[in-house]
Amino acid sequence: MSQVNVGLCGLGTVGTGVVKLLTGHADEIKYKVGSEIQIKKILVNDLDKKRDVAINRDWLTTDPEELVSNPEIDVIIEVMGGIDDTNILLEKAIRNKKHVVTANKDLMAIHGPKLLKLAKDNKCDVFYDASVAGGIPIIRPLTEGLASDKIQKIMGIVNGTTNYILTKMSDEGLDFDTVLQEAQELGFAEADPTADVDGLDAARKMTLLANLAFKMEIDLDDVEVTGIRSITQEDIAFATSLGYTIKLIGNASIYDGKAEVTVEPTLLPKDHPLALVKNEFNAVYVYGKAVGETMFYGPGAGSLPTATAVVSDLMAVVKNIRLETTGTEYITPQYEKQLKQDDEKYMQYFIRMEVDDAAGTFQKITNVFTDENVSFQKILQLPSVKEKTAQIVMVTHKISKQQLVNSQENLKRLDVVNEIISCYRVDGEEQ
């Protein structure tokens, strides 16, 4: 096939980047895949909106049918967002034997498995490398470069907005609301930042990564999610004084065939490779049984970085079209889903509480932990600003989540404990 025709759904930030790459790097792309790639149609909301990229006016349409049912179009690039309606469109496109490249993690986290199966049945490719970490090529390394290994753990900083906010909070001592506002003004955070700061965006990406790495169908609902709204400067100060950096970490691990996926604020030793990932950058840390630790670092979003991943996926589709091997890359999950229970989730924890500054307090607290067989790696006590109280921070050795929950309940019952102020996962330290 000497020319491959593309229908582009969406002409926002990423869509504009895709057009720029397809025109600006046309020679290299053609040389590499052996076919010319031609944009046929672009689905937009507003035909007359000013665009900051040169567009052929004939390409634009507001009717999705002109793309998904257009016999001239070979590949649909979906960069318009949306979940259920978009899914219906893509299903139709696939039934019409069109290949799909999408950057839509929201859709893939929910409809991905069904869509991939439908594509296989129709001998179509569905590629979505741009959906996880923007410009970082992570899906192919996971599925191909590390194909021979058993992935045991993935830790990801997969949301640029929250990493930007936490970096500013740590480096400049600003509080969450101030930094969020600044991030919104700079365009690093949405007007409605909920999906980012509450961890949902990261959870969607971790679902996709966990499915690929562990070869089982983990649902978005299986992910335990905590965002970063409650992190305070005091948390950061205590973490720093104990040698940690706070990051919003997506964590996917598997042990004995049982998986756990979480997104939550996590303390990392300050020289951990992920602790050094700053501002809006993303990174995915992969621990493989054979390979040990590897990390992939880069921009997690942005017009051209994300477009790079989209167009690279498109080039892979075009190669498959030429080789007549489309629809061969999807593999049905190898394992039945099995999730860890709370008594199988082992982790270190950072627990900060306000207590009475009185004789016997510490003994009562340690009794609670001893009863649950919890021991400590670090303990720090400092006077509190409130009179006659103190703050205690304890970092446990690895304990089960069940042990943590039990300890917390028993601590709350103690009269000497005024408040458990915060409790975070600690990772990257004890094996």
Added chain:
Amino acid sequence: MSQVNVGLCGLGTVGTGVVKLLTGHADEIKYKVGSEIQIKKILVNDLDKKRDVAINRDWLTTDPEELVSNPEIDVIIEVMGGIDDTNILLEKAIRNKKHVVTANKDLMAIHGPKLLKLAKDNKCDVFYDASVAGGIPIIRPLTEGLASDKIQKIMGIVNGTTNYILTKMSDEGLDFDTVLQEAQELGFAEADPTADVDGLDAARKMTLLANLAFKMEIDLDDVEVTGIRSITQEDIAFATSLGYTIKLIGNASIYDGKAEVTVEPTLLPKDHPLALVKNEFNAVYVYGKAVGETMFYGPGAGSLPTATAVVSDLMAVVKNIRLETTGTEYITPQYEKQLKQDDEKYMQYFIRMEVDDAAGTFQKITNVFTDENVSFQKILQLPSVKEKTAQIVMVTHKISKQQLVNSQENLKRLDVVNEIISCYRVDGEEQ
């Protein structure tokens, strides 16, 4: 094809790892590629040597013909090293329609282009992802994940031995010889460390990366190489006090179609992603026009990490065999080789010299630089241990290599300059 048969050349560190992975991860591998992978023959020097992996005695042979001319064998895995003799063997294997997976950067840096062409003519695959950075999947991300981008610069820490030595020198204040000996005792450095510490190993890897990234045939001889033998504690102390870390960096850059590849000790700002890569770890930092900065981090060597890359390549071959698409991944270089001349190589430099501690010295020195139109970002003068002398360190703004060479020659002619003690590239700071 329900079974793919492998001939393994070499049963050393990596070969043993390959056998372990193929047996230990057999189920996952079969599930993923849809074929069983069977070892048929292993080429060894000594049939009776004790091995630390379970081997079928019938597999072993000392006769390469039993592999490269064996009609039962589909894929040759070459992990025995050697250059010219090994190349003859692999050429024969390819003429016999066998696919090749190799971890041999020495061979690929010299014979790679010819071997890849021969393979294409014979519809065979030659994959070599393990040759560059052990366990880090870097070749596929470069050729696929970032396929749509224009790679402008690659900086790599691609030699674990030298990175280990420089880390120890920096963190523990030990000198080169002491650390080298320690590294040899720990097995991080060879008995003959020349290829590592003099930069040749890194140069071979950078040749492979530059060819892929810039799509032109750059030869090993085109790489300017300086090793780490001459780096002293004093260099490190001055670099540290100016905010830098010294690393052995492979640098490949292209501007206006002209390439430059070097391997040399380089000063990086201490918070640069590559400055934070410690001990025997490797990392490859890629700057793409669209994607911006990405980095791939992981173990650069070791039995199982390297074997992971080898077996992942093998799985890619097996998939291609099943899809009947072998021999389609090699693309002839798109561009004629063009190299930057000295007046086109722009970089910052760190220059340290011992000078007379006398009135007028500084003026004479600055005159030399001013004549060459060289200006400075940082200057540091400290008293020297030698009486009546001082040490001056100057970090230039970006200048051409030609300007550097001219300035150095003129400095040497000054009576107030006793010695130019060291001169290193500075990177990662000014754009």
